[in-house]
Amino acid sequence: MQKVLPSGFLPEKFAAVLADLRKAVGKEYVFSDPQWDLPAYNDAYLTTPAELHQPSAAVAPANIEEVLKVLAVASRYGAPLWTIGTGKNFAYGGPAPRKAGFVVLDMKRMKRILEVNEKHGYAVVEPGVSYIDLYRHLKKIGSRLWIDCAAPAWGGVMPNTLEHGVGYTPYGDHLMMQCGMEVVLADGTVVNTGMGALPNSQTAHLYKYGFGPSMDGLFTQSNYGVVTKMGVWLMPEPRGYRPYMFTFEREEDLEAVTEALRPLKVNMLIPAVAVTAGLIWDAAVQVRRSDYYTGRGPLPPSARQKMKRDLRIGEWNFYGALYGPEPIMDNTWEVIRDIFMGIPGAKVYLDADRKGEAAWEYRKKLGMGVPNMTEYNLMNWIPNGAHIDFSPISPVTGPDAMRQYALIRDRCDAAGFDYCGEFAVGWRDMHHIFCLTFERDNEDSKARANKLFGELVRAASEAGYGEYRTHIDFMDQIAATYNWNDRSLWRQHEKLKDALDPQGILSPGKMGIWPKTMRKEVKA
Numbered sequence: 001m002q003k004v005l006p007s008g009f010l011p012e013k014f015a016a017v018l019a020d021l022r023k024a025v026g027k028e029y030v031f032s033d034p035q036w037d038l039p040a041y042n043d044a045y046l047t048t049p050a051e052l053h054q055p056s057a058a059v060a061p062a063n064i065e066e067v068l069k070v071l072a073v074a075s076r077y078g079a080p081l082w083t084i085g086t087g088k089n090f091a092y093g094g095p096a097p098r099k100a101g102f103v104v105l106d107m108k109r110m111k112r113i114l115e116v117n118e119k120h121g122y123a124v125v126e127p128g129v130s131y132i133d134l135y136r137h138l139k140k141i142g143s144r145l146w147i148d149c150a151a152p153a154w155g156g157v158m159p160n161t162l163e164h165g166v167g168y169t170p171y172g173d174h175l176m177m178q179c180g181m182e183v184v185l186a187d188g189t190v191v192n193t194g195m196g197a198l199p200n201s202q203t204a205h206l207y208k209y210g211f212g213p214s215m216d217g218l219f220t221q222s223n224y225g226v227v228t229k230m231g232v233w234l235m236p237e238p239r240g241y242r243p244y245m246f247t248f249e250r251e252e253d254l255e256a257v258t259e260a261l262r263p264l265k266v267n268m269l270i271p272a273v274a275v276t277a278g279l280i281w282d283a284a285v286q287v288r289r290s291d292y293y294t295g296r297g298p299l300p301p302s303a304r305q306k307m308k309r310d311l312r313i314g315e316w317n318f319y320g321a322l323y324g325p326e327p328i329m330d331n332t333w334e335v336i337r338d339i340f341m342g343i344p345g346a347k348v349y350l351d352a353d354r355k356g357e358a359a360w361e362y363r364k365k366l367g368m369g370v371p372n373m374t375e376y377n378l379m380n381w382i383p384n385g386a387h388i389d390f391s392p393i394s395p396v397t398g399p400d401a402m403r404q405y406a407l408i409r410d411r412c413d414a415a416g417f418d419y420c421g422e423f424a425v426g427w428r429d430m431h432h433i434f435c436l437t438f439e440r441d442n443e444d445s446k447a448r449a450n451k452l453f454g455e456l457v458r459a460a461s462e463a464g465y466g467e468y469r470t471h472i473d474f475m476d477q478i479a480a481t482y483n484w485n486d487r488s489l490w491r492q493h494e495k496l497k498d499a500l501d502p503q504g505i506l507s508p509g510k511m512g513i514w515p516k517t518m519r520k521e522v523k524a
Contacts, residue, residue: 001034001035001038001039001050001051001054002034002051002054003034003056004034004051004054004055004056004100004101005056005101006056006079006080006101006102006103007080007099007101009056009077009079009101013077014056014079016077017057017073017074017077017079017103018030018032018057020073020076020077021057021059021070021073021103023069024059024061024066024069024070024072024073025059025060025061025062025066025069025070029059029060029061029062029109030057030058030059030060031057031058031059031060032056032057032058034054037058038054038055038057038058040058040095041055041058041087041095041096041097041104041106042054042094042095042096043093043094043095043096043472044090044094044386044440045090045091045094045386045387045388045440046096046446046473047388047438047446047447047449047450047453047473048446048450048473051100052099052100052473053093053096053097053098053099053100053472054100054101055082055096055097055100055101055102055103055104056100056101056102056103057103057104058103058104058105058106059103059104059105059106060106060107060108060109061105061107061109061110062109062110063110064110064182064184064190064228064229067105067107067110067184067226067228068184068188068190070105071184071186071188071226071505072188074103074505075186075187075188075503075505078503078505079103079505080099080101080102080103080504080505080508081102081103081104081105081505081506081507082097082098082102082103082104082105082507082508083105083107083223083226083506083507084104084105084106084107084108084159085107085108085127085128085156085158085159085162086108086127086128086130086154086155086156086159087106087108088130088152088154088155088156088159089155089159089163090152090387091387091388091389091435091471092163092388092389092469092470092471092472093471093472093473096472097472098472098475098507098508098509098510099508099509102508105226107126107127107128107226107228108127108128109128110126110127110128110228111126111127111128111129111130111133112125112126112129113125113126113129113133113134113137114126114229115205116137116138116141116143116145116234117205118143118144118145120205120206121145121233121234121235121236122179122205122206122231122232122233122234123138123145123231123232123234124180124205124229124230124231124232125157125158125229125230125232126158126228126229127156127158127159127227127228128156129156129157129158130153130154130155130156130157130371131147131149131150131152131153131154131155131156131157131160131371132153132154132371133157134147134157135147135149135153135369135370135371138234144236144237145234145235145236145237146169146171146234146235146236146237146368146369147234147235147369147371148167148168148169148171148172148174148177148234148235148369149167149168149366149369149370149371150165150166150167150174151362151366151375152371152373152375152376153371153372153373154373157230157232158227158230158232160174161174161175161177161178161220161230161232162219162220162221162227163220163221163469164220164221164468164469165469166273166424166426166431167273167366167369168272168273168275168363168366168367168369169235169272169273169321169366169367169368169369170235170271170272170323171233171234171235172272172273172426173273173426173427174232175217175220177232177233178208178216178230178231178232178233179194179204179205179206179207179208179231179232179233180192180193180194180195180196180204180205180208180216180230180231181193181194181196181216181219181227181229181230181231182196182227182228182229182230183219183225183226183227183228184225184226184228185224185225185500185501186225186500186501186502186503186505186506191215191225192204193210193214193215193216193219194207194208194209194210194214194215194216195207195210196210197210197211198210204231205231205233218496221469221510221511222493222510222511222513223497223501223506223507223508223509223510223511223513224496224497224500224501224506225500225506226506235369238323238324239324239325239326240322240323240324240325240326240329241321241322241323241367241368242321242322242323242329242333242350242351243319243320243321243322243350243351243363243364243367243368244319244320244321244322244333244336244348244349244350245317245318245319245320245348245349245350245354245360245363246317246318246340246341246346246347246348246349247312247313247314247316247317247318247346247347247349248314248315248316248317248318248343248345248346249308249314249315249344249345249346250315250345251315251316251405252402253314253315253316253343253345253346254276254315254316254398254401254402254405254423255398255399255401255402256343256398257276257316257318257340257343257398258276258396258397258398258400258401258423258425258430259397259398260339260340260342260343261274261276261318261396261425262396262397262425264335264336264339265396265425265426265427266428269332269335269336270320270336271323272320272321272323272367273424273425273426274318274319274320274424274425275318275319275320275363275422275423275424275425276316276317276318276319276422276423276425277316277317277318277319277421277422278315278316278317278419278420278421278422279304279307279308279313279314279315279316279317280299280381280418280419280420281378281420281421281422281435282311282313282317282359283307283311283313283359283381284377284378284380284381284420284437285358285359285362285374285375285377285378286311286357286358286359286377287307287310287311288380288381288382289381289382289418292306292307296416297413297416298412298413298418298419299418311357311359312349312354312357313359314345314347317359318340319363319367320336321367321368322336351364358374358377361374362374362375378420378435378437379437381418381420381437382437382438382439383439384439384440384441384442385437385438385439385440386437386438386439386440387435387436387437387438388436388438388449388453388471389433389434389435389436389469389471390408390433390434390436390453390456390457390460390467390470391431391432391433391434391467391468391469391470392404392432392460392465392466392467392468393429393430393431393432393465393466393467393468394423394429394430394431394432394465395429395430396425396428396429396430400430401423401430401432403463404432404460404463404465405419405421405432407456407459407460407463408421408432408434408456411452411455411456411459412436412452415448415449415451415452416448417436417437417438417448417449417452418437419434420434420435420436420437421433421434421435431468432465434456436449436452436453450473453471453474454474454477457474457477457478457481461478461481466478466481466482467481472509475509475510475511475512476509476512476522478512479511479512479513480512490512490513493511493513494513494514494516494519497513497514497515497516498515498516501515502515502516503515503517504516504517504518509522
C-alpha cells in the first residue's frame with residue numbers, strides 16, 4: 001500500500017495533524033504506517049480497487065474526553081474523519097472509509113458496559129461493545145436478561161443499531177429497542193437525547209422521546225455526530241422457549257409461506273423476527289458447493305434435490321420460535337402448525353428432531369439471543385469466499401416475495417452466481433437479504449459481482465423496492481434512487497449536514513450525504 005493523504009493536504013500539514021492526534025490519545029493509538037497499520041482498515045470483501053478506500057491514518061480514542069480532543073484536531077485542520085465502531089460491518093465495507101485519504105475514527109477501545117438495569121431491563125453501552133461482550137457480561141453477573149444479537153457475535157451492539165440492523169428475538173428491531181444516546185457534535189457539543197436532556201434524569205433509558213422533537217433517529221445511518229453512549233432495552237428471560245422449523249419443497253411455495261406468515265406476524269402469534277431462508281443459505285453453513293456440483297452456472301435440479309435429501313432441508317426453510325409459559329406456547333403452536341402444514345409438502349421440525357445440525361443450532365441460538373459465528377460458514381460455499389449484501393425492503397405479500405426473488409435469481413443466474421437469500425419479516429416489512437458471494441482473489445468474479453450489484457439496485461428501485469443499508473461503494477447510487485420530488489428528502493439531509501457539520505469533517509459521504517465542500521466534486 002502507498003501512503004495517501006486527505007484531499008488538499010500537503011505532507012507538512014498532515015504531519016501536523018498526526019502530531020496533534022498523538023498528543024490527544026497517545027502515540028500508540030495513532031496508526032499511519034501504510035504497510036503495517038492501515039491494512040487492518042481495508043474492506044475484506046471489496047469488489048473495487050483497495051486504493052479507492054485506503055485511509056491516510058486511524059485514531060483510537062479511549063473515552064469521550066479523547067473523542068473531543070480528536071474532533072478539535074480535525075476541526076482545526078479540516079481533516080475528514082470516518083467513524084467506525086467495532087469495524088465488523090462486513091458485506092457493507094467493514095472498517096474502510098468512504099474515500100481514500102480519510103482518517104478512520106476507530107471507537108473500538110470505548111468498550112465499557114456502563115450499566116445493566118435488571119429491574120427495568122436495559123443496558124448502557126459504548127461503541128466498542130460487541131454482542132459477545134454484552135452476552136458474557138450478563139452471564140458473569142448472573143443476569144436474567146437476554147440480548148438480541150445480529151448473526152455475527154463480533155458485531156457491535158451500538159454500531160448495528162445505528163445501521164438499522166435487526167436480530168432474531170422479539171426484540172429484533174434494534175432501533176426500536178434503543179433508548180437514549182450521548183452524542184458529540186462536530187463543534188464539540190455533547191448532547192444527551194430524549195429524557196437524558198433532563199439533569200439527574202431518572203428515565204433517560206426508559207422513555208424514548210423526551211420533550212420536543214425526537215433526535216435519536218438523526219444520528220442513525222448519518223454523519224451528523226459521533227454517538228458515544230447508547231441505552232438498549234433487553235428482553236427478560238421468558239418462562240419457556242420453543243424454536244421450530246418448517247421446510248417447503250418448491251420455489252413457488254415462497255408465495256404461500258409469505259401469505260400465511262403475514263397475519264401471524266401482524267397478530268403477534270409469531271413474536272420474533274421470522275425468517276424464510278433459501279436452500280443455499282441453509283446448505284452453505286454446512287457443506288460446500290463442490291460437494292454437489294463442480295460445473296459453472298446455477299446448481300442443476302439433480303444437485304438441489306440431493307442436497308435437500310442429504311440435509312433434510314427444503315427450497316425454503318422457515319424459522320420461528322415460541323416464547324412464554326407452556327400452555328400459551330401449546331395453544332399458539334396449534335395455530336401456527338396447522339396453517340403452515342396446510343401448504344402441500346410441508347414438513348415440521350422441533351429441537352429434538354435436529355439437534356447438532358449446524359443450520360438448526362445457530363438459528364436456535366439466535367432466537368434466544370446467544371451470539372455465535374456459524375453464519376460466516378456461508379463464505380465456505382466457494383473457495384476464498386467473500387460477500388456483499390443486497391437488501392431491498394418489501395411488503396409482506398406472496399406476490400412481492402416472488403417478484404423480488406425472481407428479479408434477483410434471474411440476474412444471478414445470468415451473471416454466474418448462486419442465489420443465496422433469506423426473507424426476514426419484522427413488524428410490517430420484509431427484509432430480503434441476498435448474500436452475493438464471490439471469490440475474493442478472482443478479479444473477474446469481483447468485477448461481475450460489482451456489476452450485478454449495480455444492476456440489482458437499478459432494477460429493484462424501478463420496481464419500487466428500496467435498499468435499507470448498503471456497501472460503501474453503492475451509497476451514492478442508492479441515495480440517488482430516493483429522488484421523489486426532486487430529491488427533497490436528501491436536500492433536507494444536506495441542510496442538516498451543513499448546519500451541524502459546516503466543515504464536513506464527520507464521515508463525508510455516509511449514505512450519500514456529502515458536505516457542501518465536496519458536493520460539486522462528487523456530482524462531477
